[in-house]
Amino acid sequence: MDKPSPFFSNLKCRECGRLYPKQAIHVCDFDFGPLEAVYDYDAIRPVLTRAAIESRPHTMWRYRELLPIDGEPTVGTQVGFTPLVKADRLARALGIRELYVKNDTVNYPTLSFKDRVVSVALSRARELGFKVVACASTGNLANSVAANAASAGLKSYVLIPADLEQGKVLGSLVYGTNVIGIHGAYDQVNRLCSEIAGKYGWGFVNVNLRPYYAEGSKSMGYEICEQLGWRIPQHTVVPMASGSLLTKIHKAYGEFARLGLVENSPFAVYGAQATGCAPIAHAMKRGTDIVKPVPNPMTIAKSLAIGTPADGYYAIHAMRQTGGSAEDVTDDEIVAGIRLLAECEGIFAETAGGVTVHCAKKLIDTGKIPRDGSAVLCITGHGLKTQEAIAGKCGELRLIKPSLREFEEHVYAKDTAAA
Amino acid sequence: MPTVLIPTPLRKLTNELEEVSAAGATVGELLDNLDRAFPGLKDRVCDEAGNVRRFVNIFINGEDIRFLEEKATPVKDTDEISIVPAIAGG
Numbered sequence A: 001m002d003k004p005s006p007f008f009s010n011l012k013c014r015e016c017g018r019l020y021p022k023q024a025i026h027v028c029d030f031d032f033g034p035l036e037a038v039y040d041y042d043a044i045r046p047v048l049t050r051a052a053i054e055s056r057p058h059t060m061w062r063y064r065e066l067l068p069i070d071g072e073p074t075v076g077t078q079v080g081f082t083p084l085v086k087a088d089r090l091a092r093a094l095g096i097r098e099l100y101v102k103n104d105t106v107n108y109p110t111l112s113f114k115d116r117v118v119s120v121a122l123s124r125a126r127e128l129g130f131k132v133v134a135c136a137s138t139g140n141l142a143n144s145v146a147a148n149a150a151s152a153g154l155k156s157y158v159l160i161p162a163d164l165e166q167g168k169v170l171g172s173l174v175y176g177t178n179v180i181g182i183h184g185a186y187d188q189v190n191r192l193c194s195e196i197a198g199k200y201g202w203g204f205v206n207v208n209l210r211p212y213y214a215e216g217s218k219s220m221g222y223e224i225c226e227q228l229g230w231r232i233p234q235h236t237v238v239p240m241a242s243g244s245l246l247t248k249i250h251k252a253y254g255e256f257a258r259l260g261l262v263e264n265s266p267f268a269v270y271g272a273q274a275t276g277c278a279p280i281a282h283a284m285k286r287g288t289d290i291v292k293p294v295p296n297p298m299t300i301a302k303s304l305a306i307g308t309p310a311d312g313y314y315a316i317h318a319m320r321q322t323g324g325s326a327e328d329v330t331d332d333e334i335v336a337g338i339r340l341l342a343e344c345e346g347i348f349a350e351t352a353g354g355v356t357v358h359c360a361k362k363l364i365d366t367g368k369i370p371r372d373g374s375a376v377l378c379i380t381g382h383g384l385k386t387q388e389a390i391a392g393k394c395g396e397l398r399l400i401k402p403s404l405r406e407f408e409e410h411v412y413a414k415d416t417a418a419a
Numbered sequence B: 001m002p003t004v005l006i007p008t009p010l011r012k013l014t015n016e017l018e019e020v021s022a023a024g025a026t027v028g029e030l031l032d033n034l035d036r037a038f039p040g041l042k043d044r045v046c047d048e049a050g051n052v053r054r055f056v057n058i059f060i061n062g063e064d065i066r067f068l069e070e071k072a073t074p075v076k077d078t079d080e081i082s083i084v085p086a087i088a089g090g
Helices: A050-054 A060-066 A088-094 A114-127 A140-152 A166-173 A186-200 A210-215 A218-227 A244-258 A279-286 A312-322 A331-345 A351-365 A383-389 A404-418 B027-037 B041-045
Strands: A008-013 A035-039 A084-086 A098-103 A132-136 A155-161 A178-182 A235-239 A268-274 A326-329 A374-379 B003-005 B019-021 B056-060 B080-085
Touching (some): A060 A218, A088 A331, A088 A351, A140 A155, A155 A166, A166 A178, A235 A244, A268 A279, A268 A312, A279 A312, A351 A374
Antiparallel strands (some): A008 A035, B003 B019
């Protein structure tokens, strides 16, 4: 048993503030409000200095005092510290002065930001003694739970909607996990998982381990600040499924300011969704915080297709409080966003990345993000996982015989004529 | 009578029962009857105004009652009702 963390003391209901012990529980007994980790920032401040952080390995665990486990991390110790790319060509294409891409398409080991949350959830699952871990997933989380559980020697079950992309299904099966496809939308997978978690005592990373899981997303925000030279970006565009990542990036910036690691400068967070499943963006545009669920999500951005977003309410408040806003884009715009990012920056993002890029374009075009500003786009997963979405939509293979004459005739002559 | 699946946070009120039966022609009536059998249960699920709380989802045979008629949704004897807390994404 690890000694309790001196920095992370309790779980606390976000609604009523009741305190709970650091167990595998995720909602308040009294109002079902989500439970969140509570830290002793006064104890953290003298320990977690810029110098201390800079002296540590380049992983998300360099901010470990702000992550909710008791002992040393034991799962996913190599996760995080992905590149923050200064995206000058994309900035010109979108018409903004300064732009960065936080590139979690190359996160270790499963090429999405979910490795961050799983690293925390499974490290905590081990501390709490779980032998079987599981998740409800739209794909990326399943990949990450499967891989990280395999390397930790934990048995795992991942439950996914039956119609996911092949890359995401194979990308779980290969690790020897139990992949269960559910005939239904993600929200039904979620409901089932909630019932299973209560019944068998498994560690479900996004159900009973959710308070630990969710905090892992903050590391993306910490890294952005550090990689920008210890400052909070003016504008951050974040894809939204449940809305959790956006609220945690908002929290991360606030914590860094509170700890004096960055100046407490004004910042805004913006949420990006696909029009075929945009309950949070639509509520934001209607000017309300009542998120109307989407019964049948219809979008190629399957990783964002959550019709009943658990953190929608908090995401809306984070956007509103910081002066940010939300956008949504069609399937064609998602493909255009994927191509633009790939062609400008050499980064191949999954559909959620296309959503983020094209929503950023809309936010800039409508003046919500000013053209003379500086923005960060959070790109959360790799394009190799969702190849179906762009197949046949980004140029064609040109076939020739292995002959110089054919090359000159069919390729060189045509291309020089076109130029 | 319809079957109701009780989530972990509410089992302290149901003597740790995972599944209970309750009568009622609608979801609202069923919640009232559940509250009689297990006092305090309705307060956990509904706010002061009697509306289902923001972070609670109620399903009938897997359908979210917000897509049906909310608390006025009719309930049949063979139905399975789930009360489920909101879950983070994936």
